[in-house]
Amino acid sequence: MKPIVVTCGEPAGIGPEIAAHAWAALADSIPMLWLGDPRHLPAGVPFEVVHSAAQATQQVSARALPVLEHRFAATATTGIPTAANAQGVIDVIARAVDLVQSDQAAAICTAPIHKKALKDGANFAYPGHTEYLAALAGGCDVVMMLASEQLRVVPATIHIALSDVPTALTPEVLRRTIEITHTGLQKQFGIAQPRIAISGLNPHAGEGGAMGIEELSWIAGLISQMQTEGYALQGPMPADTMFHAAARARYDAAIAMYHDQALIPIKTLDFDLGVNVTLGLPFIRTSPDHGTAFDIAGQGIANPSSMIEAIRLAHKMATR
Numbered sequence: 001m002k003p004i005v006v007t008c009g010e011p012a013g014i015g016p017e018i019a020a021h022a023w024a025a026l027a028d029s030i031p032m033l034w035l036g037d038p039r040h041l042p043a044g045v046p047f048e049v050v051h052s053a054a055q056a057t058q059q060v061s062a063r064a065l066p067v068l069e070h071r072f073a074a075t076a077t078t079g080i081p082t083a084a085n086a087q088g089v090i091d092v093i094a095r096a097v098d099l100v101q102s103d104q105a106a107a108i109c110t111a112p113i114h115k116k117a118l119k120d121g122a123n124f125a126y127p128g129h130t131e132y133l134a135a136l137a138g139g140c141d142v143v144m145m146l147a148s149e150q151l152r153v154v155p156a157t158i159h160i161a162l163s164d165v166p167t168a169l170t171p172e173v174l175r176r177t178i179e180i181t182h183t184g185l186q187k188q189f190g191i192a193q194p195r196i197a198i199s200g201l202n203p204h205a206g207e208g209g210a211m212g213i214e215e216l217s218w219i220a221g222l223i224s225q226m227q228t229e230g231y232a233l234q235g236p237m238p239a240d241t242m243f244h245a246a247a248r249a250r251y252d253a254a255i256a257m258y259h260d261q262a263l264i265p266i267k268t269l270d271f272d273l274g275v276n277v278t279l280g281l282p283f284i285r286t287s288p289d290h291g292t293a294f295d296i297a298g299q300g301i302a303n304p305s306s307m308i309e310a311i312r313l314a315h316k317m318a319t320r
């Protein structure tokens with residue numbers, strides 16, 4: 001099987017150490033290839049430089065972390081991003097996409113990036129991996145899903161200011177989010193008839209127009225229309241009461257209207273095991289659900305569980 005390519009992410013963050021832990025946990029079962037600068041790996045991690053994805057064999061993996069070297073401008077200081085390294089972080093993501101699109105790798109698992117460090121250091125034009133990967137894939141429509149055993153959530157708008165949400169959230173955007181989520185649940189999660197719950201935008205889903213009008217003016221109508229087209233949808237539901245255990249049992253994924261409405265419930269329920277999956281790409285991409293954690297980088301205390309789950313899920317999707 002082709003390896004899962006794991007990007008280094010921000011070298012000043014916890015990405016390199018959790019990738020090393022993930023290799024130690026998964027080396028027997030999942031071939032992986034770390035793409036980055038070996039100078040950024042924690043001291044003592046056994047690694048072996050390979051020159052192509054094909055060389056990242058199970059035999060190599062059994063004795064060391066296979067590394068496809070990507071030379072960065074500088075070494076890294078844990079907890080403090082180096083501006084000169086920002087372009088390397090961006091280039092590694094693009095190189096990983098090349099590997100998967102040329103069929104040399106089975107999937108991509110990205111370690112966390114620090115968005116502001118990339119913007120400050122290299123004028124990175126994208127607010128996150130999700131948007132950058134969509135551009136690298138030729139400008140396809142994508143959605144960001146965070147998934148765990150307990151919950152799958154998708155925000156209809158992603159990395160934008162809260163004040164921009166009501167304008168950015170249009171019937172076209174919500175329809176596309178529902179369509180991509182539905183297809184992703186079928187193809188990547190193997191759910192034949194996905195049930196999708198959709199939140200309202202306003203408190204109490206607008207409470208009949210008393211607390212906002214978007215639910216009445218178009219969200220409910222779009223949901224009804226798409227139900228007649230065969231989608232198994234519920235909503236608009238008040239966001240505050242759609243994430244308790246009994247409610248979660250009634251759907252396969254929840255679509256919320258903005259970033260925190262979707263991500264607070266899953267990171268509260270399952271921060272250690274949540275996985276970020278981009279749906280709509282022509283290749284598989286997963287990521288841990290947490291960020292660069294500068295406050296604990298280099299201390300050996302970062303929990304690798306979300307990274308391990310992200311690699312496992314990428315492998316499961318690739319072999320489905």
Ligand SMILES: NC(=O)c1ccc[n+]([C@@H]2O[C@H](COP(=O)([O-])OP(=O)(O)OC[C@H]3O[C@@H](n4cnc5c(N)ncnc54)[C@H](O)[C@@H]3O)[C@@H](O)[C@H]2O)c1
Pocket residue numbers: 014110111112113114115116129276287288289290291292293294295296301302303304306
């Ligand atoms: N996939 C990604 O690239 C990704 C995901 C989320 C956040 N980010 C970025 O990461 C940067 C920092 O974001 P943040 O501070 O909001 O969130 P964060 O997830 O980096 O940290 C939040 C808190 O959780 C702790 N934490 C995070 N991961 C942990 C782990 N594996 N083990 C133990 N504790 C852990 C941190 O120490 C911190 O206290 C931002 O630039 C953000 O955009 C990137």
Ligand SMILES: N[C@H](C(=O)O)[C@H](O)COP(=O)(O)O
Pocket residue numbers: 127128129130131144263276287289290
């Ligand atoms: N929005 C995500 C989160 O808060 O977990 C995170 O920033 C990752 O986004 P990308 O995968 O687009 O970098």
